[in-house]
Amino acid sequence: MTPTTDEWGIDATWIDAKDEEHEVAAATLERLREIIGSPPADLDDRAPIVARPGDALEIDEVDVVCEDGEVRRIDGELPDDFPLGYHWLHTEDGRRRRLIVSPGRCWLPDGRTWGWAVQLYAVRGAGSWGIGDLADLRAIRKMAQAQGAGFLLINPLHAVAPIPQQEASPYLPATRRFLNPIYLRVGEVPGADTVDIGDGADLNDGELIDRDAIWARKRAALHAVFLSHGGGEAFVRWREEQGPTLQDWATWAAIVDEHGADWHAWPPELRRPDSPGVAEWAEQRGAAIAFHAWLQWALELQLTAATDGLTVIQDLPIGVAGGGADAWTWQEVLAEGASVGAPPDAFNANGQDWGSPPLIPWRLRDADYEPFIQSIRATIAGAGGLRIDHVMGLFRLWWVPADGGAVEGAYVRYPAEDLLDIVALESARAGALVVGEDLGTVEEGVREAMAEHGVLSYRLLWFEENGPEEWPEAAMAAVTTHDLPTVAGLWTGADADEQVSLGTATDEEARAGRAGLVQQLPGLADDASPEDAVRRAHELLAKAPSLLLSATLDDAVAEQRRPNMPGTTDRPNWSLPLPVRVEELPDHPLVQDLARTLADGAARRG
Template sequence: MAPTGPADPPRTASEPAPRTPLSELAELHGVAHAYSPSPGRTVTAPDTALVAVLAALGVDASTPEAVRAALARHEAETAGRLLPPTLVCWGGVLPAEVAALPDGTRLGVTTEQGESRDRADGLPPGVHTLHATAPDGRTADAHLVVAPTRLPAPSGRVHGLLVQLYSLLSRRSWGMGDLGDLAELTAWAGRALGAGFVQVNPLHAAVPGDPTDPSPYRPSSRRFPDPVHLRVEDVPEYPYAEDQDRLRTLAERAGRLRDAVLRKGALIDRDAVWDLKREALAMVRAVPLGPGRQAAYADFLAEEGRALEDHATWCALAEVHGSDWRNWPVALRDPRSSATARARAELMDRVDFHSRLAWLTEAQLARAQRSARDAGMAVGLVHDLAVGVHPDGADAWAQQEYFAAGMSVGAPPDAFNARGQDWGLPPWRPDRLAASGYAPYRRLLRALLRNAGALRIDHVMGLFRLWWIPAGRPPTEGAYVRHDAEAMLAILVLEASRAGALVIGEDLGTVEPGVREKLRERGVLGTSVLWFERDWEGDGLPLPPDAWRADCLATATTHDLPPTAARFTGEHVELRDRLGLLAGSLDAERAAAAADVREWLALLSRLGLLRGPSGGAPASVEEAEIQAVHRFLLRTPARMIGIWLPDAVGDRRPQNLPGTWDEYPNWRLPVADAEGRPVTLEELAASPRLHALIDVVRAKDGRAGGPGSRPDPPRGAP
């Protein structure tokens, strides 16, 4: 339990933080007693935070006597231990812990496939069990992760689209973008645009609510996709459902939802969409599966095993008791209790319904990836892994032993947010992960990579450390907790290499020294966004393209940032002012934003990337500027170039505005044009503005236009 007394205030100094028995104990368990938010500055975590975090890790540090006892216990356990619970073997090189074993120690290995070996070298990639027997009779088993040294780099440069799937409606959507739309998008983008990938938001299962939280970054489960994304008509049993009149009525109601979004300015209503789909899918499920389909479903159930059973059981129990499992009857809060087993049996029809939906959704995801590859995409789908899960959801219920009770992850105070951030996501316990050989992490990655050509990892710095915040405390009163980054990276490289997939780490914001270098060493690409790429250690001006890193996905913007058109016009400042989000005065913020734009436009002009009227001029100055930004990205050595799909049609509205909840319609906006009119997938495919931008990107070299073209001066320049 977290302490309830007054918190010790964090100390800030330029000197190293003082060492105490408590801080020593914290460091031994991977809890940092201090951190450096910037060079020459050290912030010390409050003692109350250290005590609470250690308690969540099963270590009592509530009194000085308890701290001394815990230190003695840790020393004794470490002295008697032959091996840590998990070891990493990069490229066949045995780790130092093996070489340090006492002379005469006998080694044996049980491979992932169940084969017994009497040597620990020459092992195939996988997670094996290493057995050690010391001459003094001590024995130990450890998980041995054998991973390739690094992931291969993309073959040549590739460009692609970034889109939030729910926002991409077609004339067939049931009120929000779906997996049928995604398959259509990949087929068109690959064939007509020469795109090599399409990156989407996390498609994880959501926690149902009233209303459901629309954020794809606070899911119920990261392991299983959300059936709200299903294209109902594409389920093979759909044409054989008994009440076709009822299905037509549901489809007509869905059409009205779609038209309200596309023609009347309504927001995307996920819950209304799901109400219709759930009823239709229940009717479709009543159709008996053919022998081949039944066999495929049985294989899926066997492959997913207990994880799927747990997920479907949570979904069925949530329908009866509500979505917060901590408010369920006490016996049902334990997924392994006899009461839960009885409830599962009583609700078996609903458990099977949710299992079936998971199978159908996986099948449509696989179809979208096949569509991408059939269209010639080198990568195909890029899935997004959220940093954590909702505390009320299925994963938090089913995997309680792996989550730290009473903790939430977030970010400490920084230059952009003086109060820090609390994301409301429970963290995994590093000690429990290591003891299991990172089993839940492995299963998660394997599931996500099954239908992906690449995986984007949100807040990839979380593989190294996360900011833990005790329940009831502000983000300022937290502490960093470290993972075994070598093990986390080795599992990631192992599973991605098995899937033949790339990995992209979202490494924006405050990044601990050495993290980007370690990721690059293992072949994990970074994320570079135009507006953040400045010479922060020098004059602060925009970085010229040849100073950018190569191992990255380069983009103009993201779902959490203003679209490029809004950035150039300053509309993002006006929006934040209307919502009361500006840190300074409106005039000061306008001036800062305009100066930022002028500096970038000056660089674009000097490089000759702004087309003049005689070089096949775009329809507007704004389009010329957006095209110039993408020519600039092509001048960088970045291996992947991403186009934010709303940028291609001049959309002004961010999909998410951090710092808002009800004040702004986060995650509920359709892709729209420069006038705010929603644009369907079919209209996107015919958009001259989009095709003009794609023509720029397909030019590959980022050079300005044909003979006679000349750079325009930046807007507002003398």
């Protein structure tokens, strides 16, 4: 069944996980149409053209100013040798229009490999200040290389508001273009040896990751280093190279220090980044802005050192905080009065509201796709890989009106072909593989479009009906994710117990869910240990012919608690440290077993 889509891009109906059709309420359609608004009549004549070499274009003879300054004349089609990139069409009447030329397919590695999925904040070491940092990532990278792994998959490292009350969820950042300085190893920041930075080792003693205490300690130490050293000429040159994008971020962060994390509540003269009031404010606070820019410089240095020689797949969240930096910069493109979520399904009868304002599709086109391009490019930068959270969002997103619940939402369509071609262009330029998180209910045509563009699917033992040996080659294969039970938590029943205690499932539902997943581990005795269950799950995983095989460090140390329990607010989600320190991981018996198992599996079909 193909839903009817109106001129605003809203689907009038939606299909649930049981293949049942639901009509969207008339009031929801009316409200979302009001939020989306109507595009200008000439949008199709000025919006970007996204094409591939050899494509026929519906344009007359015209000059194209390429990225490198070369001017080429085209007439009706792009030559097969036309350069990839972001160019400008210049018409006879003096107008210009963006031309994005993509290879159409993402970069892919030559051979199969395996790697670790890492919640970086959770992986604390002896030198950490209460939270896993980029030096810990470097240590994990070295361990992975020594084991023969080909990649690491890490949680989003994007920045949140630099306020005392730190956002815990990596999936609700203030920006998808800059990194979170809480991940800095303070003692390795340039100039740290010029001041007394103190010691944060005691922060490792907490049972939970206390981001508020960690950020307070780190910020004070980092600010002292900045005042003493400041980065010197290397920082000055780097900052100049970054241009206005970095300046906007650093300005937003400095304003947050004075006026709070939500730009909607700022003084009116500061609510628009291009306003005279912001320019005047920035002139008077140069040092405060420079500090936040300097933090990004230090982060780039440490990320480069941490990822050296290994593909690190960074996660791209589906959206950003409505009061954050990206929302401030692109407020004309983001919807006011709606947020992104998910309709009711088998896992959540009330649906989900993730709190991020969606991009308005026609306004995204009118902005030359720049918000999307910058987010993709920045997340790939310095790492070599990208995982797109909820990849279905490139095709459609469930919009939830602010004055209603998630059940009262509707799907809004996006220009998927253009967005996938942009992903392919950024992937090819960076030599970075791309994985699309296509779990759960996947609309017909999504996986086919992903395959056409070289975007790897994401297959899980906990989700798939067929055995791993039948999974597709063009995929990342894994047992579980941060939102699902760990093997040990499933096997012992600890995860089901926690679901019941938190009210996310009844006892009957939790037990039935556990029984269904346990069936994915045939051949285990009822009295098998959690470690045996972990080994069995990964023996099965190793049979997958998929390009990438991935195991979580949580499973590798038989952790019973999953990093995140969706639908809960009174659980310390995203704040559970691994029970094994970074230094102990290489010699941990179960870590070694899983590394051998997946390495052998990748080699057998390599």
